[in-house]
């Protein structure tokens with residue numbers, strides 16, 4: 001089933017959040033962390049290989065060692081999504097400094113930087129995002145289109161969220177990134193809210209993770225790392241899908257919950273105040289939602305969706321790419 005939301009309505013939700021949460025970026029690495037980083041991993045230790053190009057738009061710098069055709073397709077997708085999410089979610093998509101994106105053509109090219117940034121045991125990681133000194137960086141593997149769009153859209157959503165409001169809970173960041181990871185353009189419309197393929201199997205096999213546990217997970221939790229991170233992502237995704245699309249009777253409650261958490265209220269108090277129920281009771285509601293015969297998707301029409309210009313990629317020295325990549329090492333967190 002598909003329906004159209006008028007744009008002003010769909011922006012109200014995110015405006016609520018920004019009013020409650022928005023604050024300046026403060027997550028800067030400490031001097032000690034920076035010094036440690038410099039000692040631990042000199043930039044020249046990382047060989048990024050050759051054949052790099054650079055594509056610059058007003059809001060993006062894309063370094064890529066993929067074929068120009070692939071690079072231009074990725075830049076076009078990112079620009080369309082950036083524009084669309086600005087309207088849909090009210091995210092701040094115009095940035096004072098561009099987001100820098102590194103596209104590695106295939107797993108063999110991506111593996112050395114993934115190992116350096118998040119560890120050699122994290123072979124399941126296909127992209128990661130980090131912010132450093134108010135700038136945003138995404139590294140991603142291009143796998144020739146099989147799951148590539150999912151990675152592109154997931155990671156760029158992280159940078160758009162972070163550009164709008166810092167310090168949001170991990171389940172929100174990953175749930176929203178997954179929600180928009182299925183972003184699809186059909187003519188002058190975009191469609192969001194489709195089911196990420198991997199989650200059907202995850203939810204059927206493992207069920208949902210208890211919400212109370214979802215809320216407690218941070219970047220160091222075992223449930224966030226490794227090949228078994230699926231239930232956390234899948235549950236965060238369905239929780240966000242339900243609140244963004246499936247539960248109009250709960251409009252505004254998510255923004256209230258986030259604002260209460262931001263005000264350091266305990267989870268129990270914040271949840272009861274915002275949703276009028278406990279996480280355990282809400283879990284039943286969510287499971288009913290999973291078991292609906294069909295989940296809704298949302299489409300929006302933008303007359304100027306395809307009116308974007310994509311620059312031709314320009315060859316650059318790998319040394320420039322290496323310097324640009326330095327902020328991603330090694331304090332970058334996989335997301």
Ligand SMILES: [Zn+2]
Nearest residue numbers: 154174177335
């Ligand atoms: Zn993520």
